[in-house]
Amino acid sequence: MSVPMEISVQTLTNGDATSHHTTTVPVPAAPSPLPPPVAEDKFLVSVEVCLKPSSTARTEDVKLAVERMLEKMNLSYVDGPIDLPLDDAFLVDNVQRICICDTEEWVANHDILLFWQVKPLVHVYQLSEEGPCEDLDGDSQLSSFSEWILPAKEFDGMWESLIYESGLKQRLLRYAASALLFTEKGVDPFLVSWNRIVLLHGPPGTGKTSLCKALAQKLSIRFSSRYPHCQLVEVNAHSLFSKWFSESGKLVAKLFQKIQEMVEEENNLVFVLIDEVESLAAARKAAISGSEPSDSIRVSTFSKSK
Numbered sequence: 001m002s003v004p005m006e007i008s009v010q011t012l013t014n015g016d017a018t019s020h021h022t023t024t025v026p027v028p029a030a031p032s033p034l035p036p037p038v039a040e041d042k043f044l045v046s047v048e049v050c051l052k053p054s055s056t057a058r059t060e061d062v063k064l065a066v067e068r069m070l071e072k073m074n075l076s077y078v079d080g081p082i083d084l085p086l087d088d089a090f091l092v093d094n095v096q097r098i099c100i101c102d103t104e105e106w107v108a109n110h111d112i113l114l115f116w117q118v119k120p121l122v123h124v125y126q127l128s129e130e131g132p133c134e135d136l137d138g139d140s141q142l143s144s145f146s147e148w149i150l151p152a153k154e155f156d157g158m159w160e161s162l163i164y165e166s167g168l169k170q171r172l173l174r175y176a177a178s179a180l181l182f183t184e185k186g187v188d189p190f191l192v193s194w195n196r197i198v199l200l201h202g203p204p205g206t207g208k209t210s211l212c213k214a215l216a217q218k219l220s221i222r223f224s225s226r227y228p229h230c231q232l233v234e235v236n237a238h239s240l241f242s243k244w245f246s247e248s249g250k251l252v253a254k255l256f257q258k259i260q261e262m263v264e265e266e267n268n269l270v271f272v273l274i275d276e277v278e279s280l281a282a283a284r285k286a287a288i289s290g291s292e293p294s295d296s297i298r299v300s301t302f303s304k305s306k
Contacts, residue, residue: 042119045077046101051126055094059124066122077113079103125221127153144239150220150230159214209275216271227269234273
């Protein structure tokens with residue numbers, strides 16, 4: 001914006017005679033204060049949207065509706081649920097809850113993230129109520145594995161209920177998510193080395209099995225747009241042992257054949273949980289005798305995993 005300013009100029013004419021004329025020139029005004037700078041790199045914060053069991057809405061429609069809602073609300077981002085706007089009939093009819101997740105990864109000292117600092121990543125999912133499907137052995141009533149369709153209602157809220165040292169769950173989630181992305185993008189493991197197996201160890205009762213189930217549930221939600229079908233297979237290691245010669249190897253072969261059928265589907269994401277894996281991964285010194293059925297399981301598992 002410019003402000004006009006008058007300038008008087010005196011000129012000489014015919015010796016002593018003088019004349020005056022006035023010229024108006026624009027002069028720039030003082031600059032107005034600039035708005036506060038906005039960081040180019042925004043924080044990516046996950047927003048999980050759980051659909052009602054009766055909802056038949058398309059996930060893309062729900063995702064767009066939630067993104068528009070977040071733009072209008074201009075809220076502060078902190079972990080926890082968001083109240084549904086009562087004036088949005090579409091969201092009220094189809095959405096059970098909306099939760100902001102993992103903001104503690106970006107903030108320190110219990111600060112909060114403002115709306116202009118955040119780029120929300122909306123994940124829409126619907127819980128499966130089918131429950132576990134068990135595979136029973138013909139000779140005994142002990143199942144060799146249990147199978148869940150993810151995300152499962154049985155594991156709902158398990159991730160939030162597990163309390164560990166700050167940042168542990170987020171680091172585990174990032175590692176597992178990176179391994180999935182590396183595999184999807186075809187990253188050469190000889191150039192970027194990473195392990196696609198997560199091993200949790202610790203004293204009994206510290207929540208290792210629950211954390212594995214909760215991690216699988218969380219990944220099935222975060223990758224729902226890429227893998228519409230997710231399954232969790234929990235292997236019962238004790239059921240793979242048999243007193244009959246070579247029977248244990250057959251049980252392992254049957255188990256991996258079932259898993260192989262699952263992973264052959266392109267849009268299917270399969271998580272395999274082996275609880276008490278130490279019963280399968282016997283120490284080499286203990287396996288020298290060759291009199292234990294676990295020795296054949298160790299060999300069969302190695303050949304199948306390759």
